[in-house]
Amino acid sequence: MASKAQKKIGLAVLGWVVALLVFFPLIWMALAAFKTEIDAVSSPPKVIFDPTLENFNAVFERVNYGNAVFNSIVESVGATLICLIFAAPAAYAMAFFPGRKTKDLLMWMLSTKMMPAVGVLVPMYLIFRSTGMLDTRTGLVIVYTLMNLPIVVWMLYSFFREVPKEILEAARMDGARPRQQLLLLLLPLSLPGVMSTALLSIIICWNEAFWSINLTASNAAPLTQLIASFSSPEGLFWAKLSAASLLAIAPILVFGWVTQRQLVRGLTFGAVK
Amino acid sequence: MVATTTTSSQASHGGVRSGRGVDTRPLIWPSVGVLLIWMIIPLALTLWFSIRNYKLDDPSITGFAGLGNYSYLLTDPSLTTALLNTLLLVGGVLIATVVFGTLFAVLFDQDFWGKGVARLLVIAPFFVMPTVAALVWKNLLMDPVNGLFAFITRSLGLGAITWFSDMPLFSIGIIVAWQWIPFATLILLTAMQSLDREQIEAARMDGAKAVSRFIHIIVPHLGRPITVVVMIETIFLLSVFAEILVTTSGGPGDASTNLTYLIYKNALLDFDVGLGSAGGVIAIVLANIVAFFLVRTVARNLDA
Numbered sequence: 001m002a003s004k005a006q007k008k009i010g011l012a013v014l015g016w017v018v019a020l021l022v023f024f025p026l027i028w029m030a031l032a033a034f035k036t037e038i039d040a041v042s043s044p045p046k047v048i049f050d051p052t053l054e055n056f057n058a059v060f061e062r063v064n065y066g067n068a069v070f071n072s073i074v075e076s077v078g079a080t081l082i083c084l085i086f087a088a089p090a091a092y093a094m095a096f097f098p099g100r101k102t103k104d105l106l107m108w109m110l111s112t113k114m115m116p117a118v119g120v121l122v123p124m125y126l127i128f129r130s131t132g133m134l135d136t137r138t139g140l141v142i143v144y145t146l147m148n149l150p151i152v153v154w155m156l157y158s159f160f161r162e163v164p165k166e167i168l169e170a171a172r173m174d175g176a177r178p179r180q181q182l183l184l185l186l187l188p189l190s191l192p193g194v195m196s197t198a199l200l201s202i203i204i205c206w207n208e209a210f211w212s213i214n215l216t217a218s219n220a221a222p223l224t225q226l227i228a229s230f231s232s233p234e235g236l237f238w239a240k241l242s243a244a245s246l247l248a249i250a251p252i253l254v255f256g257w258v259t260q261r262q263l264v265r266g267l268t269f270g271a272v273k
Numbered sequence: 274m275v276a277t278t279t280t281s282s283q284a285s286h287g288g289v290r291s292g293r294g295v296d297t298r299p300l301i302w303p304s305v306g307v308l309l310i311w312m313i314i315p316l317a318l319t320l321w322f323s324i325r326n327y328k329l330d331d332p333s334i335t336g337f338a339g340l341g342n343y344s345y346l347l348t349d350p351s352l353t354t355a356l357l358n359t360l361l362l363v364g365g366v367l368i369a370t371v372v373f374g375t376l377f378a379v380l381f382d383q384d385f386w387g388k389g390v391a392r393l394l395v396i397a398p399f400f401v402m403p404t405v406a407a408l409v410w411k412n413l414l415m416d417p418v419n420g421l422f423a424f425i426t427r428s429l430g431l432g433a434i435t436w437f438s439d440m441p442l443f444s445i446g447i448i449v450a451w452q453w454i455p456f457a458t459l460i461l462l463t464a465m466q467s468l469d470r471e472q473i474e475a476a477r478m479d480g481a482k483a484v485s486r487f488i489h490i491i492v493p494h495l496g497r498p499i500t501v502v503v504m505i506e507t508i509f510l511l512s513v514f515a516e517i518l519v520t521t522s523g524g525p526g527d528a529s530t531n532l533t534y535l536i537y538k539n540a541l542l543d544f545d546v547g548l549g550s551a552g553g554v555i556a557i558v559l560a561n562i563v564a565f566f567l568v569r570t571v572a573r574n575l576d577a
Contacts, residue, residue: 012385018377019391025451026397028421029409041419044428090304093297105305107572112312114564116512118533119557122540122549123318146311153304178300207402209515214541224515227404231411231519238412238419245405256400257393264463267456268505269571272464272498 026249032242040239055243064218065244068226072248074137075222076205079144080198083152086145088194091156092182096168106157109150110269117147117210128215137220140212144205152201155266159193160186196262199255203263206252223248319557322550329544342551352552354527355535362446362531363510367503369450374457374502379491381458382465392462399455403515410448411437411520441521441529448516453509457502464498465491497570504567511560532556 020027032040034051059065094102124143125134133139163186171181187194209224216225227248230241256263264272326338346352381392398406414421415436423433436444468491476486514533517523523530523538530538536556540549 008385011380011383012387015380015383015385015388015391018380019394022451022455023394023397025406025409025414026401028413029405032413040413043419043424045421045424086304086307089300093300097297099297103572105301107568109304109308110571111564111568112308114508114560114567115312115316116508116533116556116560118512118514118536119553119560120315120319121536122322122546122553123315125541126318126546127315146307149304149308203400207400209403210512213404213515213518214537224402224404227402227408228515228519231404231408241408241412245409249401249405252402253397253400256396260393260396260459261463264460268460268498268501272460272501 029242030246032239033246034243035239037237037239040242055239056247058240059244059247064221064226067219068221068223069247071137071140071216071220072206072222072224075140075144075220076202078137078141079148079205080152080201082141082145083148083201084156084194084198086149087152087156088182088187091153091160092178092186094153095157095160095163096165106154109153113150121214124211125214134215135217135219135221140216140220140222143211143215144208147208147211148201148204151204151266151269152197154269155197155200155262156190156194158265159190159197162193163189193262196259197266199259200263200266203252203255203259316557319550319553322546323554325547325550327546329546331544338547342547343554346548346551346555351527351530351535352555355530355532358442358527358529359511359531359533361442362449362513363507365443365446366450366453366510367506369446370453370457370506371499371503373450373454374461375492375495375499377454377458378461378465378495379487381462382468396455396459398452399459401452403452404519406452407445407448407516407519410444410451415444437521438525441525445513445516445520445529448520449510449513453506456506460502461495461498464495468494500570501567504563504570507563508560508567511556511563532559 031047033055034053035046035049036052036054039046039049094106128134128139133142167189168181168185171185176185206222207224208222209228212222212225213228216222221229227241227245230244323342324338324340326334326336326341328334377395381388381395385391412420415423415434417423417433417435420433422436427433473486473490476490481489512533513531514537517529517531517534518537521529523534527535532552533556536549536552539545539552
């Protein structure tokens, strides 16, 4: 019979081995980002090497990398802000003035998320082509907004419901109009929830790789699409690929870590809390 | 667009409908309106195109196809392959994520030194964009010449595995599972927190071994969250696309072409709008079968 202390050490070892194994591809990628191209493909693989920043310089010298970073930020933040503007009033109304149809409406919104993107790929492509929206930021922001709107409404709704009704009642008695209640009272009161909703929406947009690949080419291409273009043979520089990838995933990884708890609610539509 | 704008402006002028002194329609309608447009127009167009002869590279082909696109697609062996590949990919990844997700959730629910940081490392792959995940695995790890796996297997005297030509679907499955095991872990870890600790403690006192505590208390407790994980993942796994595009482009042949990739290929690489749309309709029908069950589970939870 193992003693309690032994058990605890065993558990820690097991936990850390599993964690490092799962995380390993990212460590390996991060190491490659600081290697020279020759070191990156050397066999046996080099664990000890002279770190260099030349890959990062090379990546930034490619004009389209800066553009892709800019596009990723504009498109994910832009879509998220528009989503919030549409969703906040709706979530407010559904949380505080639920009618007979509120539940059906929420379920219907959820069901729009079930439509597989590829099912409407053809019409979306043709609509974009005929309206000149292919490879434009506006086009991708519109698609991302519509894609995330149901999740944002759901998450805000579930956070708003946790605000005590009495507070809003009191404000109403003092003559606060719905818009004032929403902007001056509800949003500040549920700020952590609103923030994590926004972060989840940004994460989803940032990592979206179906519409970005099919609807953009260069001008409006975000990082997902740019990195996909590295798969062609001439783009096969492992160290530079790793450097570009590391920069592309680092900020969003931090966002994900910060919001992990609230994220569960958004990802499961409140089915797991 | 016109219809919804009219409705919402009428609502704002038209006075109070809800009995509680607030007209909620102008608040709700903008969201509902844009979603309705997003639902109806592309869906209607997909249905319309699916019964048309329409090729982007040949304007002379036009007119009604009737059910021609469907019958072509349904008798085409590439659809059967794609459906089978989709089934294998979704099924395999689901099994892997549920098994590892459950085990990891139990492991990282225990108290050990540095558990918080270890948890962050485990959930990290979920936040990695699909194109990065796929290219890192394809090149740095699975490349048969310079990849790390090739080095390991050669050192063991096994020779290098040519992952993407010998077992393309399995290799893609590994990458996708790597991304989704963290998702399952995260959800189930959260669900573990509502587990009744006293019940576990009581079972332990009564002499129940760890394995039987796991089978008789933890697994039943995780039953519903696992259902949720399975359904949400199914929706996303049916649409796996970028991972295939950047690794195998559906090949060799169509060995790693799933339904999503087949539709993309028909529509945007072979320029056959009619055929792509018919495939789209099939994808929508499949996804809706899953969605039906998901929505029911979530709806039940809304009352609780």
